[in-house]
Amino acid sequence: MPTWGNSVQPDISVRNLNKVYAGGFQALNNINLDIRRGEIFALLGPNGAGKTTLISIICGIVNASSGTVLAAGHDIVRDYRAARATIGLVPQELNTDAFETVWDAVSFSRGLFGKAANPAHIEKVLKDLSLWDKRNNRIMSLSGGMKRRVMIAKALSHEPRILFLDEPTAGVDVELRRDMWDMVRGLRANGVTIILTTHYIEEAEEMADRIGVIRQGEIILVEGKEQLMAKLGKKELRLLLQQPLSNIPNELAEEPIELSDDGFELVYTFDSQQTQAGVARLLRQLGELGIDYRDLQTRESSLEDIFVGLVHE
């Protein structure tokens, strides 16, 4: 039997998961994925790649066509009560009640997830999300950003051990985004496993421990963020020349090097993993060839570049 707090056992374990919608559209194709206890996992993929379908199946909103999912060691179908009790979900769409007060709506969520009332916890959640002043307001009277906070409060009301954030920062102002990431860091510090999808890749770059990329219903890559950046990241060296070149000298033809149209710029691309020897050799060669440069810059590709490269392969 899986036990709580066992760090070896993944918190979410997806095996051979498929989803074919009634119209015949295959949204997920044989997904296998483990999410570790206490990590922040970013699921990246273009629109329609299957991110929301995957999250919806794990949370019990959509039925899988085949395959199994364990959440905190519990099968999400056979043992759905135990599985779902551990999960909090903040969906992408801003779906909130209208006439209920913030306090009632958040308390409702706690009860729904089978927890006895705990006003102290609800108070803490509302205060953490700067909703305390609004607790007696009807949700319909709140701004979009505040409604987003209410949805997060609902997901946290029952003290979940696993939290899904589906595009949490879409259409959210800078302040709320910052608050939200502070909150996510705080939750992780308390041992909550967090799975998020986002379109803002710099967020994933900043927040995530590991990154999974999903494309057309298939997981094409799961990697620690650092390893991913190191493995797939490219570095560029730009040399601004004193005198324009008409073409790349023959001595450099073998190198991954490009000349700009105006002949003033040489761009040398190399893997992040590669040692600096390549750069040193190149600069020496340029010196020997008598090519002078007035400036040089290096640039590391961002996660976004890597992501775009992967998705368009």
Added chain:
Amino acid sequence: MNLYGVKAIYRFEMARMWRTLMQSIASPVISTSLYFVVFGSAIGSRMGDIDGISYGAFIIPGLVMLSLLMQSISNASFGIYMPKFSGTIYEVLSAPVSYVEVVLGYVGAAATKSVILGTIILLTARIFVDYTVLHPVWMVSFLVLTSITFSLFGFIIGVWADGFEKLQIVPLMIVTPLVFLGGTFYSIDMLPEIWQTITLFNPVVYLISGFRWAFYGVSDIHVGISVAMTLLFMLGCMIAIWWIFKTGYRLRS
């Protein structure tokens, strides 16, 4: 059993009723009072007794049933339709609640409202018409049984409906005619023989007849058959709901 979950849904739904007090209680009470004034007092005073019961008193069970059916269906269907419409249903679907618990919460609240409403209408009727209740236990049983059965039916309609129009269609186009043709305002015996037979296919006839028997001890149909038919309809609704959750029909894709 996730009792906290059932309680949360039940309380959420009851809170909705208190918020919409005018719509859920006042409007059916007013419309039923109008029936009592027009048919009970004004026209009723010129009508002969039916089965030895004054016309005003005769129509009470039918009018209570009319409100009970309409309100049970509309409350329960609205209760489950709204979260579907607003998208908040995701929370119920992702919560550790079984479908029995979901139904207990939504249908339980809708049925509670109907019982409260039926009681208020009966008390209101007392202002206009003098009536007796010969079998109070049966009367309450019918009231509760009908409220539960038609709240179950309303729940099904709420799941089935994919627009506000469909939500209205069944109560207005099907239930209202069935109630009016189900012997609310007349005894089945007063119909030509062919219509008496056709009427027996109307399930509401059994409800009204049984309910009226609980008041006055007279009925068009044996009370046992009335109870059996109501229970049969309830069973049908339960099977439909079981199927809805088993297949995920219009709830889980």
